[in-house]
Amino acid sequence: xxxxxxxxxxxxxxxxxxxxxxxxILASVPVLVVVALFVFLLLRLTPGDPAAILAGDMATPEQLxxxxxxxxxxxxxxxxxxxxxxxxxxxxxxxxxISHTPVLTLIGQRLEPTLSLxxxxxxxxxxxxxxxxxxAAWRHGSLTDNAVMAMSVLGFSIPVFVTxxxxxxxxxxxxxxxxxxxxxxxxxxxxxxxxRIVLPAFTLATIYIALIAxxxxxxxxxxxxxxxxxxxxxKGLSERVVLFRHALRNAAVPILTVVGTGxxxxxxxxVVTESVFNIPGLGRLTVDAIxxxxxxxxxxxxxxxxxxYVVINLLIDISYAFMDPRIRY
Amino acid sequence: MGAARNTDAAAAAEGDVLVxxxxxxxxxxxxxVRIIDDVSLTVAPGETVCLVGESGSGKSVTSLAxxxxxxxxxxxxxxxxxxxxxxxxxxxRPSRLRQMRATRMSMIFQEPMTALNPVLSxxxxxxxxxxxxxxxxxxxxxxxxxxxLSLVHLPxxxxxxxxxxxxxSGGQRQRVMIAMALVLEPKLLIADxxxxxxxxxxxxxxxxxxxxxxxxLGTSVLFITHDMGVVADIADxxxxxxxxxxxxxxxxxxxxTKPERDYTRDLLTAVPALSPRAARRATSKETVLETSELxxxxxxxxxxxKREGTVAAEKVxxxxxxxxxxxxVGESGSGKSTVARCVMRLIDPTSGSIRLRGQEIAGxxxxxxxxxxxxxxxxxxDPNRSLNPRLTVGDSxxxxxxxxxxxxxxARERARxxxxxxxxxxxxxxxxxxxxSGGQRQRxxxxxxxxxxPDVLVADEAVSALDVSVQAQVLDLLDDxxxxxxxxxLFITHDxxxxxxICDDVAVMxxxxxxxxxxxxxxLGNPQQAYTRELIEAAPGRHWDFPNFxxxxxxxxxxxxxxxx
Numbered sequence: 001x002x003x004x005x006x007x008x009x010x011x012x013x014x015x016x017x018x019x020x021x022x023x024x025i026l027a028s029v030p031v032l033v034v035v036a037l038f039v040f041l042l043l044r045l046t047p048g049d050p051a052a053i054l055a056g057d058m059a060t061p062e063q064l065x066x067x068x069x070x071x072x073x074x075x076x077x078x079x080x081x082x083x084x085x086x087x088x089x090x091x092x093x094x095x096x097x098i099s100h101t102p103v104l105t106l107i108g109q110r111l112e113p114t115l116s117l118x119x120x121x122x123x124x125x126x127x128x129x130x131x132x133x134x135x136a137a138w139r140h141g142s143l144t145d146n147a148v149m150a151m152s153v154l155g156f157s158i159p160v161f162v163t164x165x166x167x168x169x170x171x172x173x174x175x176x177x178x179x180x181x182x183x184x185x186x187x188x189x190x191x192x193x194x195x196r197i198v199l200p201a202f203t204l205a206t207i208y209i210a211l212i213a214x215x216x217x218x219x220x221x222x223x224x225x226x227x228x229x230x231x232x233x234x235k236g237l238s239e240r241v242v243l244f245r246h247a248l249r250n251a252a253v254p255i256l257t258v259v260g261t262g263x264x265x266x267x268x269x270x271v272v273t274e275s276v277f278n279i280p281g282l283g284r285l286t287v288d289a290i291x292x293x294x295x296x297x298x299x300x301x302x303x304x305x306x307x308x309y310v311v312i313n314l315l316i317d318i319s320y321a322f323m324d325p326r327i328r329y
Numbered sequence: 330m331g332a333a334r335n336t337d338a339a340a341a342a343e344g345d346v347l348v349x350x351x352x353x354x355x356x357x358x359x360x361x362v363r364i365i366d367d368v369s370l371t372v373a374p375g376e377t378v379c380l381v382g383e384s385g386s387g388k389s390v391t392s393l394a395x396x397x398x399x400x401x402x403x404x405x406x407x408x409x410x411x412x413x414x415x416x417x418x419x420x421x422r423p424s425r426l427r428q429m430r431a432t433r434m435s436m437i438f439q440e441p442m443t444a445l446n447p448v449l450s451x452x453x454x455x456x457x458x459x460x461x462x463x464x465x466x467x468x469x470x471x472x473x474x475x476x477x478l479s480l481v482h483l484p485x486x487x488x489x490x491x492x493x494x495x496x497x498s499g500g501q502r503q504r505v506m507i508a509m510a511l512v513l514e515p516k517l518l519i520a521d522x523x524x525x526x527x528x529x530x531x532x533x534x535x536x537x538x539x540x541x542x543x544x545x546l547g548t549s550v551l552f553i554t555h556d557m558g559v560v561a562d563i564a565d566x567x568x569x570x571x572x573x574x575x576x577x578x579x580x581x582x583x584x585x586t587k588p589e590r591d592y593t594r595d596l597l598t599a600v601p602a603l604s605p606r607a608a609r610r611a612t613s614k615e616t617v618l619e620t621s622e623l624x625x626x627x628x629x630x631x632x633x634x635k636r637e638g639t640v641a642a643e644k645v646x647x648x649x650x651x652x653x654x655x656x657x658v659g660e661s662g663s664g665k666s667t668v669a670r671c672v673m674r675l676i677d678p679t680s681g682s683i684r685l686r687g688q689e690i691a692g693x694x695x696x697x698x699x700x701x702x703x704x705x706x707x708x709x710x711d712p713n714r715s716l717n718p719r720l721t722v723g724d725s726x727x728x729x730x731x732x733x734x735x736x737x738x739x740a741r742e743r744a745r746x747x748x749x750x751x752x753x754x755x756x757x758x759x760x761x762x763x764x765x766s767g768g769q770r771q772r773x774x775x776x777x778x779x780x781x782x783p784d785v786l787v788a789d790e791a792v793s794a795l796d797v798s799v800q801a802q803v804l805d806l807l808d809d810x811x812x813x814x815x816x817x818x819l820f821i822t823h824d825x826x827x828x829x830x831i832c833d834d835v836a837v838m839x840x841x842x843x844x845x846x847x848x849x850x851x852x853l854g855n856p857q858q859a860y861t862r863e864l865i866e867a868a869p870g871r872h873w874d875f876p877n878f879x880x881x882x883x884x885x886x887x888x889x890x891x892x893x894x
């Protein structure tokens with residue numbers, strides 16, 4: 001690269017980046033196929049029969065058999081799998097065994113609450129945890145540092161539903177600042193949306209704030225010992241510039257990794273928060289579907305989650321390149 | 330150098346750019362340890378002052394204190410004053426201190442790769458100095474950045490601006506550092522071992538650049554170094570430090586010819602002479618190691634990318650007999666370490682042959698290689714990192730022999746003997762590496778290598794990380810061991826002085842090829858190749874015969890800055 005002008009360098013980088021993204025997307029296809037196969041087989045192997053649940057306690061064996069027949073559950077596993085994959089490829093995720101609603105419609109209804117919760121949670125987390133971690137590392141060993149570390153241990157150890165109920169008690173019941181529970185779409189106004197999402201988001205954020213503040217602190221501590229931080233100080237730059245421009249950007253890669261995986265985990269880990277705050281999201285849909293052995297819904301949900309993992313991982317890897325010019329693809 | 334005034338400390342009471350008075354620095358905490366004890370020094374306008382000392386002497390701490398950069402919570406100045414152009418750094422408020430940095434005093438560091446921020450472009454790193462300190466508008470900053478980059482002789486300035494540190498060579502990085510330090514034309518430049526991590530030829534260019542800029546801008550330089558050769562080449566005056574105290578100070582010619590203190594004399598006599606040692610008689614004709622047409626090409630075309638491979642070594646023919654020392658000298662990237670790693674079979678050569686006591690080992694599989702591994706052992710550059718900190722010294726030494734089937738008790742007995750052989754107490758066996766000094770650790774590393782009873786020891790820059798006095802001791806030890814055990818040494822070094830002292834034969838490498846190869850006395854005494862001559866000429870202080878406190882016989886103008894200059 002040395003011989004090239006900077007513009008060539010950037011152009012070459014963009015080319016490698018695009019090629020890299022294309023490779024990664026192609027590589028994710030087999031991942032999703034394997035996930036699909038595993039989900040399908042595991043579900044069939046777990047005890048429980050959707051037909052029995054549909055038919056109720058009073059059903060005769062003949063009725064059960066008819067229901068199984070109509071749902072296609074009597075077909076050999078291989079042909080069931082192929083049928084399902086074939087439908088998937090044509091964009092058809094099937095219908096719920098229980099409510100007969102198309103799976104995509106079911107998920108579509110539940111996607112917004114969960115995504116809203118995840119995004120607001122992540123925003124709160126980033127706004128609080130990164131400055132906390134940076135300051136803790138900067139004032140290493142001080143009272144501030146100890147306070148941040150103590151809060152981080154608390155954040156880890158208090159279960160989400162406890163935090164949730166405490167926050168409801170204080171802010172919704174005693175202070176009457178927010179509604180106790182429920183969800184309003186952002187389409188119905190920012191005010192109602194925010195007033196209902198803040199408490200659950202903050203509840204869910206506690207654990208991620210603890211995690212990411214700790215991570216930021218550790219990464220910053222390592223970087224603050226580096227020579228270029230000393231150089232930055234020797235240039236007479238202010239501490240703010242030294243910390244955020246010179247140190248944080250170099251500490252960014254491990255932090256980004258945790259932020260990304262944290263976000264992906266959040267999508268599938270919102271069940272408790274959704275239950276506490278009575279939010280009609282994906283978490284509750286998943287629980288209901290599992291209890292009812294609603295195969296098409298469960299399969300689609302798990303595929304969706306793995307898809308989100310794949311996309312987020314790709315985004316993290318691409319973001320590394322923006323943080324660090326040494327990374328090549 | 331330059332417009333040096335050559336003043337004595339006493340006569341330079343006023344007008345000095347830097348005055349350090351009775352500086353005391355201690356560690357913070359309950360039991361403070363004194364790191365700097367009552368140090369005073371001055372630097373006059375345009376003068377080059379060298380602060381010399383070995384590791385732990387406090388020379389770097391003194392320079393950091395001058396920048397107000399003592400690590401917070403670890404070190405603190407207890408008393409004394411540091412006046413930069415008359416203003417006390419120690420009592421300055423943090424905001425005032427930030428203003429003074431880069432405008433009155435600047436600093437460049439040892440390792441230009443780590444001292445520059447890897448994720449910011451050269452232009453961004455220069456620009457923030459200007460933005461932080463002045464009211465220049467964007468266009469003025471742009472043109473000032475280009476001006477200073479051409480002042481430090483960087484080629485293709487526009488491209489440099491958009492480059493990131495990892496895209497530059499070591500010398501270019503140090504030039505960027507110098508540009509950054511001087512962009513606001515401070516009166517004082519503190520250079521902390523700025524050329525130690527660079528090749529000799531690059532070192533020579535950087536020293537020349539500093540001298541040139543100093544002359545042009547009238548900057549005073551406080552130059553921290555451990556290298557007496559560099560001192561002899563650039564200093565107007567010298568301060569010698571040891572254990573945080575000032576040992577001696579004076580004008581360069583006085584220090585070099587009539588040092589008063591024993592420590593200063595020791596430092597000077599420890600500098601290995603550049604003239605080759607007397608040839609030794611060969612004791613054996615048995616060839617223990619031989620390479621022919623050895624080649625190593627990195628990163629050849631893969632499935633996804635078509636690329637020309639990087640040729641790290643090409644057609645390298647070397648021969649080493651029992652009890653002799655063969656040196657491979659060259660600059661970074663010359664392929665000397667690649668050859669060492671191939672010979673060790675730490676990497677697999679892409680062509681050629683390696684014969685260890687007649688056995689071809691270049692193509693042996695991992696398992697077939699196993700019995701041959703113990704025949705050839707390695708000593709690495711940095712003993713702080715080559716010894717596992719969690720293992721006791723005894724465990725490190727006995728691990729290899731036990732792995733090859735020696736009973737544990739026997740291996741430990743042997744380890745005790747080896748520790749004595751390398752000059753360490755036998756009870757060192759139960760201690761951990763961190764309880765030893767750098768020189769002692771390198772002795773342990775040597776004992777570890779010898780425990781395998783090898784025919785060949787490969788020493789890759791094995792004394793480069795050590796202070797000169799320790800370096801001399803370790804070289805003596807290697808020599809002694811060789812006499813007693815008859816082991817052959819393959820000695821990789823960038824330091825011609827060291828090579829001259831220890832090697833029987835020398836191979837000079839450049840860009841993967843051996844350009845000159847023969848007995849040390851001939852290669853270094855009467856070099857035939859231009860590159861070898863270039864290396865010798867770049868060796869700092871080559872006009873000075875340090876151990877005898879006099880200029881080299883026949884050398885003209887031993888000091889560029891002789892009195893009145």
